[in-house]
Amino acid sequence: xxxxxxxxxxxxxxxxxxxxxxxxxxxxxxxxxxxxxxxxxxxxxxxxxxxxxxxxxxxxxxxxxxxxxxxxxxxxxxxxxxxxxxxxxxxxxxxxxx
Numbered sequence: 163x164x165x166x167x168x169x170x171x172x173x174x175x176x177x178x179x180x181x182x183x184x185x186x187x188x189x190x191x192x193x194x195x196x197x198x199x200x201x202x203x204x205x206x207x208x209x210x211x212x213x214x215x216x217x218x219x220x221x222x223x224x225x226x227x228x229x230x231x232x233x234x235x236x237x238x239x240x241x242x243x244x245x246x247x248x249x250x251x252x253x254x255x256x257x258x259x260x
Contacts, residue, residue, distance in 0.1 A: 196251075203255035213255030220246050
């Protein structure tokens, strides 16, 4: 292996280590987020509140798109990601109401 290839392999290894660390952060952060949304779902069920709050969801999507732009992340990707999470949260909230 050439010296340049060896350096490239080291840089690649460093990037992959960062990616692995960030993946762990994402998973633990989502876990923490879902703990709170589960509590919200239980509270909504106890007080006969609807599982979905369209105005809050719309505001959250706008907020996330803005954050994505600031983070130089594709806002459409961020919107799809949040919509996926919102759909899962609503599904959990509906389960609490059954």
